[in-house]
Amino acid sequence: MSEFVKEQEAIEQETVMRRTFIRLGIGAMATGYAAAIGYPIYAYLSTPAKRAAEAGSITEVRLEGAAKLPAGSAMVFKFGHKPALLIHHRDGRWVAMDAVCTHLGCTVQYETDNNRVFCACHGGVYDAVTGENISGPPPKPLSVYRVEVKDANVVVAKS
Amino acid sequence: MQTSLWRSRKVLVWLDERLALTELLEYARHKTVPEHKHSFWYYWGGISMFFFLIQVFTGVLLMVYYRPGAESYESVREITYDIRFGWLIRSAHSWSANLMVLAVFIHMFSVFFMKAYRKPREFGWWSGLALLALTMTFGFSGYLLPMDELAYFATKVGLELPASLPLVGKFINDVVRGGPEVGSVTIQRFFALHVVVLPLIFIPVLAFHLWLVQKHGNALPPSEEQKPIAERRSIPFFPDFFSKDLAMWLVALNVLAILASLYPWQLGPQADPLAPAPAGIHPEWYFMSQFQLLKLFGRWFPGVTGEVLGLVFFTLILLLWAIVPLYDTGTAAGRRAKVATWFGITVLALLIVTTIWGYWEVL
Ligand code: HEM
Numbered sequence: 127m128s129e130f131v132k133e134q135e136a137i138e139q140e141t142v143m144r145r146t147f148i149r150l151g152i153g154a155m156a157t158g159y160a161a162a163i164g165y166p167i168y169a170y171l172s173t174p175a176k177r178a179a180e181a182g183s184i185t186e187v188r189l190e191g192a193a194k195l196p197a198g199s200a201m202v203f204k205f206g207h208k209p210a211l212l213i214h215h216r217d218g219r220w221v222a223m224d225a226v227c228t229h230l231g232c233t234v235q236y237e238t239d240n241n242r243v244f245c246a247c248h249g250g251v252y253d254a255v256t257g258e259n260i261s262g263p264p265p266k267p268l269s270v271y272r273v274e275v276k277d278a279n280v281v282v283a284k285s
Numbered sequence: 286m287q288t289s290l291w292r293s294r295k296v297l298v299w300l301d302e303r304l305a306l307t308e309l310l311e312y313a314r315h316k317t318v319p320e321h322k323h324s325f326w327y328y329w330g331g332i333s334m335f336f337f338l339i340q341v342f343t344g345v346l347l348m349v350y351y352r353p354g355a356e357s358y359e360s361v362r363e364i365t366y367d368i369r370f371g372w373l374i375r376s377a378h379s380w381s382a383n384l385m386v387l388a389v390f391i392h393m394f395s396v397f398f399m400k401a402y403r404k405p406r407e408f409g410w411w412s413g414l415a416l417l418a419l420t421m422t423f424g425f426s427g428y429l430l431p432m433d434e435l436a437y438f439a440t441k442v443g444l445e446l447p448a449s450l451p452l453v454g455k456f457i458n459d460v461v462r463g464g465p466e467v468g469s470v471t472i473q474r475f476f477a478l479h480v481v482v483l484p485l486i487f488i489p490v491l492a493f494h495l496w497l498v499q500k501h502g503n504a505l506p507p508s509e510e511q512k513p514i515a516e517r518r519s520i521p522f523f524p525d526f527f528s529k530d531l532a533m534w535l536v537a538l539n540v541l542a543i544l545a546s547l548y549p550w551q552l553g554p555q556a557d558p559l560a561p562a563p564a565g566i567h568p569e570w571y572f573m574s575q576f577q578l579l580k581l582f583g584r585w586f587p588g589v590t591g592e593v594l595g596l597v598f599f600t601l602i603l604l605l606w607a608i609v610p611l612y613d614t615g616t617a618a619g620r621r622a623k624v625a626t627w628f629g630i631t632v633l634a635l636l637i638v639t640t641i642w643g644y645w646e647v648l
């Protein structure tokens with residue numbers, strides 16, 4: 127191989143290297159800008175979701191004055207951001223459970239007469255004490271909470 | 286590697302056959318832009334447009350949390366203090382609004398002094414003036430939306446001046462302000478104007494403006510026109526001018542990022558119609574000149590006379606400014622061209638002097 131050809135090849139090699147280098151540089155810069163713009167926008171748009179998740183991560187709710195709830199009735203309260211059910215049974219037992227149906231997410235209700243938890247959307251039925259799914263489409267039981275009556279208040283906690 | 290390259294080639298060919306991309310590229314390569322010592326001013330239209338795109342982008346993001354009407358202050362407070370990076374989005378929208386107005390002004394004056402309004406570019410001049418008016422209306426309507434003290438009083442004063450005129454006053458009261466006082470009714474309609482009506486008008490006018498620029502190309506300034514054709518230089522639009530355009534946009538983006546993050550836009554206390562106006566209340570800088578002119582005329586000619594005279598004076602200048610392409614038609618060395626240039630210098634000087642004077646008096 128002549129000196130000339132060698133030299134040409136070296137030059138060519140160098141141009142290719144320089145080109146790759148420039149490309150990499152531009153790519154890195156573009157990525158930097160995309161991240162510097164993209165991250166704040168994502169954080170901005172996702173703030174409510176983050177707040178809801180934070181609200182949902184609580185483990186205990188104190189229901190002021192809920193001890194007044196008459197036996198044989200129920201009330202809906204918010205556990206984090208989700209509705210939950212507090213039932214005062216006729217036999218004096220206190221039970222709290224999720225009020226979000228495990229089928230497609232409708233809010234369930236306590237039926238005093240049938241002493242059961244019922245979902246009106248597709249007729250799902252749950253046990254009012256254990257949260258067990260008894261009939262209808264719900265695939266899973268409703269999760270129950272620990273309940274403690276303290277004077278006039280009721281404290282509901284994740285079990 | 287080989288196959289993926291081949292595949293992306295195939296996609297390109299597929300697209301090209303349907304969208305005539307090669308044709309477009311060829312066209313862009315043949316289009317040229319003059320290059321000379323005043324070329325720098327050719328970038329300002331593009332910079333204005335860049336800031337408009339930023340406005341659309343950040344504006345839509347603000348709309349995600351902004352609530353017009355009675356809750357407007359509270360919602361802007363949430364954006365500024367509660368929502369992550371909300372302060373940055375709001376700051377970018379506000380700073381970019383001001384930079385956009387500034388860029389449009391620079392663009393207009395550079396077009397004026399390069400005499401780029403002459404035949405066949407008259408409609409470019411007129412559509413450009415419409416874009417400036419729309420931009421300023423964007424700014425005026427947007428400024429009220431947070432409904433803090435400054436926003437409230439600036440809008441109140443801004444509407445009060447023309448509202449004391451016959452005829453115009455009734456229109457302002459009944460239609461623009463929606464009553465005798467600036468309130469949540471006003472915010473709601475300014476919001477509709479700001480996010481729906483103005484963009485709906487602005488975008489087609491901008492498209493018309495761009496189409497004309499594309500059709501007639503960049504005008505040569507008088508100093509270049511005098512050179513023999515052989516001495517004039519030009520560069521291809523694509524990729525040469527286009528990549529410089531992009532570089533300018535990158536500079537604009539960085540300037541905006543620095544201003545918006547280091548000088549976050551402030552939110553004042555909530556507007557209280559019963560509280561006395563804070564000292565030094567004044568409009569945004571781009572309305573300062575008109576504000577000061579009206580104030581001066583009011584001082585020189587007490588009563589409504591002053592305001593009417595001020596408005597007549599202002600309208601006259603605006604009219605002369607708008608019809609300059611019809612007046613300055615000859616060669617750049619002619620008498621009319623010289624008169625037009627002096628008119629431009631006078632207007633620019635008047636604008637700067639009254640703006641500084643205005644700030645001098647309120648600050
Ligand atoms: C489609 C385009 C636009 C949309 C959707 C939009 C949307 C909005 C919204 C929702 C607000 C209220 C939030 C806030 O006050 O921070 C706002 C405020 C504002 N806008 Fe726009 N905007 C657009 C274009 C423009 C343009 C072109 C300008 C001016 C050149 C402008 C100037 C302003 C100003 C000065 C404010 C007040 C900012 C503040 O003090 O917070 N906007 N805009």
Ligand code: FES
Pocket residue numbers: 227228229230231232245246247248249250262263264
């Ligand atoms: S959602 Fe409750 S049964 Fe379907």
